[in-house]
Amino acid sequence: MDAHVRTVPGSAGKWSPAQGAGDTGPRPEQHDDGTPRRAPHITSIKTTSVCGLGKLGSCIAATLAARGFEVVGVDIDPQKVGKINEGLAPVDEPLLAEAIQTGRSRLRATIDAREAVATDATFFIPPSPSLPDGSFSNEFLLKAMQPVARAVKEAGKKNHLFVCSSTTTPGAMDAVLIPMLERELGGVCGEDFGVCYNPEFIALGDVINGLLDPDLVLIGESDPESGAALEELYRKFNRNSPRIARMSIISAELTKISLNSYITMKISFTNQLRMIAARHKLADIHAILDALGNDSRIGKKYLRAGLSYGGPCFPRDNRLLAYTARQVGLEAPLAEASDRVNERTKQELVETVDEMAQPGDTVAVLGVTYKPNTYITEEAAGLFLAQQLKRRGYRVLVHDFAATPVNSPSLHEFEQISDWEEFKTNPGVALAVICCPWPQYRELAATTGTRVFTPWHL
């Protein structure tokens, strides 16, 4: 069987939108051989469990509890479990502590995954790190799902709903994760138990509001009953009335990475245009982008001239689309070009700074996170610049409003600017480069002897 287009086991052939309760048409009552189709008997979801209480999972658990659902949180990290049980936020995220307080009477956490069995549905949200070929590892999802499946089997439970919220390689749910569940449970997915693929479109720093008021809820479903149960949960959970898009699991896996890949394409287009405009003395990239953004087909969002995109999602989700194309014998030149332009954007920053100063000079790199309001430095332009300048023989000072050597160990190799209040009035360096648009950097005074380079045009 083609691992990337798996038929729904036990249903009449390939999943089609007509089988989704959110779309039109009746669900198939029979298999191809005429035997009656069973349904997994999933009804209303009142109690939930969330496996993986990290940056995303802890927010899902807390907001579910805050919105009235009973929640059991599961994590292999006893510290995160302990924090939740003490009513404290296990990760730094605005509004998370408040959500935990609001839902405290309905939220508890454990390291014992078997406790998830007592709930109607389990959301799985462990890491799915990138592998060197661009695909995402299934290892943590397999390890998180397996004990829950075993416990469901031991309990003789028939109607558990398994919801995967981690980002997966398209095809992995059907080729790897569902077959594991079928083996462990000794049943057929979509008949004896249900599976949904349900990634969230949240941005770090705004996760709680992003979960409660999303533009889109995406549900890939093994069968209409499972999709309908999850849709009903979201109708109670969301504060707005978002579009709930229901589809096959492979469609949802492709939708998830396509959305991020489309936006990275937009950012790279902007950077390409910025580099072209920079070669024309009278061209103003801001005037150009402002005009372009007025066309409703383009829009103003993510059309800001700045630096490269970074973080834990955009770069790797875009590369995953290219991997997914290669797996079916195709190229994804747009995704690959976005990646190349992004790498070129990083190099261009280093070259520009190298033209403004010289090895031996002291350069302050201000903002080493991939965006404001987070401590994450993964694939951040500022961190890349600091590393490259140090290699070229500059003395590099680093500052950030959230990232420190403690929460971002890659900063250990740099001298830190610890007192921003003092530095901002008297920088005393050859050059200061604002690599992340934290608004506080607007306060940086232009003083004699210090040049300030602001690629984000704060």
Ligand SMILES: NC(=O)c1ccc[n+]([C@@H]2O[C@H](COP(=O)([O-])OP(=O)(O)OC[C@H]3O[C@@H](n4cnc5c(N)ncnc54)[C@H](O)[C@@H]3O)[C@@H](O)[C@H]2O)c1
């Ligand atoms: N952070 C984001 O902005 C974001 C956004 C959208 C999607 N995602 C996706 O969500 C997933 C998780 O991301 P994250 O940033 O929350 O990761 P994270 O590393 O912050 O958290 C993962 C958590 O899972 C726990 N864990 C690991 N193995 C486990 C197991 N077997 N059982 C239970 N818990 C286990 C870890 O201890 C950790 O607390 C990834 O697939 C990521 O791509 C993340």
Ligand SMILES: O=c1ccn([C@@H]2O[C@H](COP(=O)(O)OP(=O)(O)O[C@H]3O[C@H](CO)[C@@H](O)[C@H](O)[C@H]3O)[C@@H](O)[C@H]2O)c(=O)[nH]1
């Ligand atoms: O005009 C812009 C806007 C943003 N960025 C950069 O884009 C990156 C990502 O920013 P943002 O989207 O705010 O943060 P993320 O937390 O990475 O969220 C993205 O990745 C998540 C994980 O997949 C998705 O759920 C979200 O929808 C998606 O926005 C950052 O480096 C920004 O500097 C730009 O370069 N130009």
